[in-house]
Amino acid sequence: MATPITSASTSSASLTIVSWLRSFMDRCKLEKNGSNFADWDAQHRLAAQGDDKLRYLTKAAPTEITTRSTPAARQTYEVYQKESAEMKNVLIFAMEAELQRSAIKISTAHEIYMKLVNMFSQAPRVIQYEAASAFFDLNIKEGQKVSPHVLKLMEHVETLKMHKVEIPNELVIDRILHSLSKIKAYVQFRVNFNMQDKKVSLDELHKMLVQAEWDMGLSVSTTKDVLNVNHKSKGIFKKNGKKGKKRTPNRNIAKTSEASSSKPKYSAPSGDKCHYCCGVGHWKRNCSKYLGDIKAGKVILVGPPPSKDKGKEKQV
Incomplete structure (x- = not known):
């Protein structure tokens, strides 16, 4: 009774693994031109290796069983065929439709994988x-976060290590610091770092740069600039639309017009003489005696009132 239970649990675990791989590879499908093969292959190998499935991609099928095969050989062959069939489905699931049509006709996952490697993988020398x-x-670049930049450089170092090209740690650190020299804020960081002459790992340098970015306000200022741009851009597209909200009058403009209307009119220069009362310092149209005589009916005007008349009034 113990054997069936173990077999059922193994089958359930296998289905769970394949289901997890499918959901993982669904986020990174191989394009029909193979332009993303390097990233696709790296993620696929990592996922398969973590679940002990990589051997079904990199190793060929064992020798087919015959009448003379031992029970152990039969069991090994049957397990390989079953696991290979599941990995074949995972591979096909992680491709675009054009590649799926040709891959379905291939019998094992190893044959499919090797065909893809021959079609799309670059030569080791080219990758290096x-x-x-x-x-x-x-x-x-200006405005770029320091963490993705440093991690990208570290990724290139790891790629070179995979191809047996070792770069000294001190040279990698110098290259990272030099790659930041276009940003003036990091120049002082480099000077202080070289003066202290610390021996740090790449991970420690990455942590120090992220902290320095925060301390110098580079990450905060970038966010503020984006928010300011978004705030200023509000309402730009309303002008181009067919319909928009009715504009309310500007209070500042109204206040300005009121202030301008309340301002006193220009008075005559101190040397000018009034032609009505012969007083100095005002004109006839602003003369209080002249305006008072008009109001009292002593002066009869021909034409518009004196406040609006720009010419000379005729006196009767």
Whole structure:
């Protein structure tokens, strides 16, 4: 009775693993032109290796069983065929439709995987050259976060290590610091770091740079700038729309107009003489005696009232 229980539990665990792999690979499907094969392959191998499934991709099937095969050989062959069939489904599930049609006809997961490697993988020398070029050419850009930049450089170092190209730790640190030299805020960090002459790992340097970014306010200022731009951009598209909210009059404009209307009119220069009362310092149209005589009916005007008349009044 113990054997069936173990078999059922193993089968259930296997289904769980395959289900997890499918959900994992669904987020990274292999494109039909193979442009993302390097990332796809790295993630797929990592997932398969974690679940002890990588051997079904990299190793060929064992020799087919015959009448002379031992029970152990039969069991090994049957397990391989079953696991390989599950991994084949995972591989096909992680491709675009154009690649799936040709992969379905292939019998094992190993054969499918090797076909993809032959079709899309780059030569080791090409991978090494591209990683080295990116490592020595990559520089941080204005407004870019320091963490993704440093992690990208560290990724290129790991790629070179995989191809047996070792770069000394001190050289990697110098290259990372030099890649930040376009941002003036990091120049002082580099000076202080070199003066202290600390021996740190790449992970420790990454942590120090992230902390320095925060202390210098680079991460905060970038966020504020984005928020300010978004705030200023509100309402820009309302002008181009067919309909918009009715504009309310500007209170500042109203206040300005009221202030301007309440301002006193220009008075005559101190040397000018009134042609009505012969007084000095005002004009006839502003003369209090003249306006009072008009109100009293002593002066009869021909034409518009004196407050609006720009010409000379005719006196009768």
